[in-house]
Amino acid sequence: MERKKLRHFGDDLAAAVERTGSPALVGLDPRWEQLPSSLTSGVGDDWTTRARAYEKFCREIIDVVAPLIPAVKPQAAFFEELGPAGMVALANAIRYAREKGLLVILDGKRNDIGSTAEAYARGFLGRDGQSAWEADALTISPYLGADGLEPFIDVASSRGAGLFVLVKTSNPGSHMLQDQELATGTVYRRVAEYVEQQSQLTCGERGYGIVGAVVGATYPRQLAELRTAMPQTWLLVPGFGSQGGTAEDVAPAFDYRGLGAIVNSSRGIIFAYNRPEYRQRFGEPRWQEAVEAATREMIAQLRAETLAGKLTRK
Amino acid sequence: MERKKLRHFGDDLAAAVERTGSPALVGLDPRWEQLPSSLTSGVGDDWTTRARAYEKFCREIIDVVAPLIPAVKPQAAFFEELGPAGMVALANAIRYAREKGLLVILDGKRNDIGSTAEAYARGFLGRDGQSAWEADALTISPYLGADGLEPFIDVASSRGAGLFVLVKTSNPGSHMLQDQELATGTVYRRVAEYVEQQSQLTCGERGYGIVGAVVGATYPRQLAELRTAMPQTWLLVPGFGSQGGTAEDVAPAFDYRGLGAIVNSSRGIIFAYNRPEYRQRFGEPRWQEAVEAATREMIAQLRAETLAGKLTRK
Numbered sequence: 346m347e348r349k350k351l352r353h354f355g356d357d358l359a360a361a362v363e364r365t366g367s368p369a370l371v372g373l374d375p376r377w378e379q380l381p382s383s384l385t386s387g388v389g390d391d392w393t394t395r396a397r398a399y400e401k402f403c404r405e406i407i408d409v410v411a412p413l414i415p416a417v418k419p420q421a422a423f424f425e426e427l428g429p430a431g432m433v434a435l436a437n438a439i440r441y442a443r444e445k446g447l448l449v450i451l452d453g454k455r456n457d458i459g460s461t462a463e464a465y466a467r468g469f470l471g472r473d474g475q476s477a478w479e480a481d482a483l484t485i486s487p488y489l490g491a492d493g494l495e496p497f498i499d500v501a502s503s504r505g506a507g508l509f510v511l512v513k514t515s516n517p518g519s520h521m522l523q524d525q526e527l528a529t530g531t532v533y534r535r536v537a538e539y540v541e542q543q544s545q546l547t548c549g550e551r552g553y554g555i556v557g558a559v560v561g562a563t564y565p566r567q568l569a570e571l572r573t574a575m576p577q578t579w580l581l582v583p584g585f586g587s588q589g590g591t592a593e594d595v596a597p598a599f600d601y602r603g604l605g606a607i608v609n610s611s612r613g614i615i616f617a618y619n620r621p622e623y624r625q626r627f628g629e630p631r632w633q634e635a636v637e638a639a640t641r642e643m644i645a646q647l648r649a650e651t652l653a654g655k656l657t658r659k
Numbered sequence: 660m661e662r663k664k665l666r667h668f669g670d671d672l673a674a675a676v677e678r679t680g681s682p683a684l685v686g687l688d689p690r691w692e693q694l695p696s697s698l699t700s701g702v703g704d705d706w707t708t709r710a711r712a713y714e715k716f717c718r719e720i721i722d723v724v725a726p727l728i729p730a731v732k733p734q735a736a737f738f739e740e741l742g743p744a745g746m747v748a749l750a751n752a753i754r755y756a757r758e759k760g761l762l763v764i765l766d767g768k769r770n771d772i773g774s775t776a777e778a779y780a781r782g783f784l785g786r787d788g789q790s791a792w793e794a795d796a797l798t799i800s801p802y803l804g805a806d807g808l809e810p811f812i813d814v815a816s817s818r819g820a821g822l823f824v825l826v827k828t829s830n831p832g833s834h835m836l837q838d839q840e841l842a843t844g845t846v847y848r849r850v851a852e853y854v855e856q857q858s859q860l861t862c863g864e865r866g867y868g869i870v871g872a873v874v875g876a877t878y879p880r881q882l883a884e885l886r887t888a889m890p891q892t893w894l895l896v897p898g899f900g901s902q903g904g905t906a907e908d909v910a911p912a913f914d915y916r917g918l919g920a921i922v923n924s925s926r927g928i929i930f931a932y933n934r935p936e937y938r939q940r941f942g943e944p945r946w947q948e949a950v951e952a953a954t955r956e957m958i959a960q961l962r963a964e965t966l967a968g969k970l971t972r973k
Contacts, residue, residue, distance in 0.1 A: 354963055376774070422775045425698050426782035432746040446918050456800050458830040460690070461736045468740035477706050477742025486770050488802040490832030511802055516772040518804030521853070522846060527839045532846065535836065652969025 352472075354482055354507025355544075355553035358579060359604050361415030361448050368603065368653045370450070370581070372411050372611025373419040373438060376511045379616045381632040396430035399423070403438035406615055407445050409637045413644065414481055416448035416481070418581075418609055426580040430512070443472065449478040454511065455497075458489055462496035470497075471504035473539025482507035484559060484581070487536050488522075494539070498556055502547050507555045507579070510540050512571065515561025515584030533567070537574055544578040553579050553605065560598070562608065569597035572605070579608040586613030586643070592650035603656040608647060614639045666786075668796055668821030669858075672893060673918050675729030675762050681958045682917065682967045684764070684895070685724050686925025687733040687752060689713040693930045695946040709776065710744035713737070717752035719913055720929055721759050722856060723951045727958065730762035730795070732923055734897075736958045757786065764895070765794040768810075768825065771940070772803055776810035784811075785818035796821035798895070801850050802836075808853070812870055816861050821869045821893070824854050826885065829875025829898030855889040867893050867919065868959035874912070876904025877921065883911035886919070892919040900927030900957070906964035912967040922961060 362368050377385070377395060384398045407417065419442075424435035442449050455465045469478045485497050487510050494510065500507050513523055513533040523533040537558060544554025557579035560571050572580065580598050584590040585608050598606035617623045617639035618632035627635040648654040663743045663893050676682050691699070691709060698712045705886040721731065733756075738749035769779045789828050799811050801824050808824065815822050827837055827847040837847040851872060858868025871893035886894065894912050898904040899922045912920035931937045931953035933947035962968040 374775070376778075420771075420778075422769075422771055422782070424776040426778040426791065428745060428782065429746045429750050431782075431791070432743040436743050452799075455736075456768050456770070457734075457736055458828070458832070461688070461734060464690075464736040468736070468742065468745075477740065477745070486768075486802050488800050488836060489828050489830060490835030490837065492830050492832030493828075514772070514803050514807075516803060518772070518806030521804035522802060522836075522849065523804065525841045525846065525849065532836060532839065535839065539835070548670050610711055617763045630854065641667050 348413045348433055351504030353506060353549040354501070354548070354550040354578060355557045356551050357481070358415065358448060358507070358607070359506075359551040359553065361554055362604060362607065363417050363656055365413060366648070366656045367414050368599070368607050368656070369414045369640065369644050370412055370607045370609040371406065371417050371614050371640060372384050372452070372609050373403050373417055374594055374615065375402050375423050379619065381618065381629050383630065392427040393430040396424070396427045396434040399427070399431065400434040400437050403434070404441050406636055407438070407442050407447065407632050410640050411447055411619075413640050414447070416607065417442050418450045418452050419659035420611070421451060421453040431615040436478060437635040439478060443479065448481045450482040450484070450509065451478065452484045454486045456486040456489055456493055458493045459496060462493055463500060466497045466500035470501050470506035475504050480506070482509060482557070484509045484511065484637055486511050491539060494543075498543055498547070502557055507557060509557040509559050509579070509581045510536065512536050512540060512558040513564055513567045514562045515563045515588055515590070519561070534574065537571055541575040541578050544575065548577055549602065555576055557581055559583065562595045563588055565594040565597060568595065582606055586610040592646035595647070596651040599652040601652060603651070603653070608628065610643055614643065666819030667863040668815070668819060668869045669861070669893060670865050671795070671819075672729065672762060672821070672921070673867065674864040675919060676921065677881070679727060679729050680962070680970045681728050682913070682921050682961055682970070683728045683954065683958050684921045684923040685720065685728055685731050685928050685954060686766070686923050687717050687720065687731055688925040688929065689716050692766055693933065695932065695943050697944065704934065706741040707744040710738070710741045710748040713746040714739070714751050716750070717756050719947055720950055721752070721756050721761065723947050724954050725759035725761055727954050728761070730921065731756050732764045732766050734925070735767040735791060735815050750792060753758065757793065757969050761797045763767055764796040764821070764823065765792065765902040766798045768800045770800040770803055770807055773810060774809045776807055777814060780811045780814035784815050784820035789818050794820070796823060796871070798823045802823050805853060808857075812857055812861070815869055821871060823871040823873050823880065823893070823895045824848050824850065826854060826872040827874045827878055827881045829877045829902055829904070833875070851885055851888055855892050858892040862891055864960070865918065867891055872893055873897065876909045877902055879908040879911060882909065886911055895923065896920055897923045900924040906960040909961070910965040915966060917965070917967040917970040924957055928957065929952060
């Protein structure tokens with residue numbers, strides 16, 4: 346039997362972006378109030394049947410987007426809201442996305458220290474029976490410091506998985522701590538330096554490590570600053586679309602090959618049937634077509650306005 | 660029907676501490692390798708049967724500690740490590756603890772913004788059918804800033820539930836961000852000021868709000884500083900026992916009534932049968948007796964060395 350090469354999340358993501366010619370990431374954020382009525386009608390308010398509707402919603406989105414994009418980002422919060430039943434739906438959605446060839450970045454913003462951080466990492470990261478959830482990557486939060494991040498990095502690198510550390514987030518309140526000035530620069534730069542160091546230590550064949558950074562599309566100046574400060578770090582850029590970020594805003598996040606960044610949209614894609622321009626064209630019964638149109642539109646915008654236009658489909 | 664008064668987490672915690680005469684908190688951190696062999700023998704490596712062993716372990720601990728302490732703190736990571744089956748065990752452990760009269764502080768260190776933060780809060784906080792998980796309080800992480808904390812606070816206060824925000828954590832690496840100097844003081848003081856403000860806004864009859872702070876027992880100087888800076892904030896103090904914190908170290912965390920702080924021990928209690936002094940006395944087959952002895956010992960230490968000795972049992 347041929348010995349299988351260890352996966353490397355940085356390289357796997359580069360390959361997936363090039364294969365699809367797209368740096369777009371779709372967020373799986375099921376929200377009960379916004380689900381198409383075909384999925385909610387007749388469903389009571391018990392968590393188990395709602396969780397099944399969430400799973401069906403995710404599967405239908407995955408069916409539409411799998412040929413178009415490299416990865417999906419399920420948001421743990423919406424599944425956790427439904428209790429253990431929601432967690433079953435999350436596990437099934439992750440498995441289905443993988444079966445369809447997508448990378449899965451679980452947005453859980455987990456954080457803890459020592460063996461507790463390790464338990465999160467062991468539980469979420471790694472495919473093929475390596476973990477219970479089998480995600481390819483996980484978002485993590487840095488307030489606890491380096492010994493809160495290291496256990497995640499150790500587990501991820503031993504399993505070929507990836508991480509995205511919150512650095513400069515898309516919300517207005519990110520000012521409160523992240524933008525504060527230390528003697529050496531801002532708090533977010535302090536985190537960025539640590540992340541870049543870890544990315545260098547885990548650098549793959551395509552020039553990026555396994556430890557990425559979350560940097561909001563809503564702060565284009567900081568996005569450009571951090572692209573320069575973190576040359577070997579994949580950037581996960583939320584805040585595109587509904588939160589106000591445009592393709593022009595995220596342009597500085599890409600390297601000369603069109604790699605180095607993936608741009609997330611959640612509501613703007615998965616609830617596209619609610620957007621005025623799509624509501625008339627498709628309406629709620631054809632919500633899946635609205636998902637496809639919105640995904641294709643986002644990809645076209647990213648390719649037109651950013652170096653993602655340089656991506657060679659392989 | 661008598662109209663039920665809305666619960667208030669700050670008051671409920673004060674009442675529970677006074678009822679038991681104890682500010683001790685026991686962490687439910689099931690770790691497979693350390694579980695008594697009576698619970699692990701014959702159990703394979705599938706997640707469902709391991710999760711059942713975790714649940715049984717937690718139930719037996721709860722049976723022992725329920726008459727002695729005000730609250731337990733399940734650590735989400737260890738349950739999540741086992742996938743959806745682990746989450747069922749977590750939900751069952753929370754329910755069982757509540758049935759036995761304990762408050763439940765879920766240690767999940769969740770964090771996100773806007774409606775996503777709200778989904779976490781709605782899912783975890785609030786008893787009597789208000790939420791899927793029915794915890795009394797949740798730990799949260801502040802890196803995202805005020806708009807990452809507000810949605811949690813809004814949901815918690817509408818449901819009489821509580822929160823504990825990471826302020827100065829017990830690990831050595833907490834230096835990396837938390838101790839950094841801003842123009843106005845350290846990063847952790849910036850968070851502490853926000854938390855105290857929120858505690859004042861949600862202050863109950865016993866002088867404490869619903870928004871607590873996590874401050875490690877391993878930093879007695881900062882514990883004293885923060886007790887003074889946050890007079891209306893409940894402190895959750897980890898790091899006692901296994902991590903090196905002593906009853907003397909945590910003494911400054913209490914107010915003149917013996918209230919204002921709860922001190923957590925996890926491994927030192929739940930795996931007490933592994934501690935040299937208990938191993939001989941009880942041995943593994945009588946691990947539950949070791950849990951009881953270790954809990955009683957911790958309570959006695961806290962009462963002897965701290966103002967917890969002033970607690971009036973009501």
